[in-house]
Amino acid sequence: METRTADDVIKLLNEIAELDRDAISSLLTLRFDCNEALADHPSVQVREEGDGRFSVSMLGILNGLFGTLGGDGERKDWGHIMMITTWDEEKNEPMKIEKFVRTGEK
Secondary structure: OOOOOHHHHHHHHHHHHHHOHHHHHHHHHOEEEEOHHHHOOOOOOEEEOOOOOEEEEHHHHHHHOOOEOOOOOOOOOOEOEEEEEEOOOOOOOOOEEEEEEEOOOO
8 A cells, every 4th residue: 555645645635626627626615513522632633713613624634644844933733735825805716726835836
């Protein structure tokens, strides 16, 4: 079995986003409510919504494959894969993915 790295997944995500940006944007930006047990997972990226709820996206699950950044910086618990997105507040358009990068890159 071939081992994949976060960089391999980033490359694939960028390739498939080029093929159908709308579908990949919808798939990876859609969030679902989840329970506290999933929120407590050591590497899956889950967002606390501020009202006691938690939510997870497919990108949070993918990040769970590679663990967290670690260290002491402001992103120490973040995943290795980040998406750069756009949002047109004036038109209230859904989020569109521009590209995927390693966390901390532009």
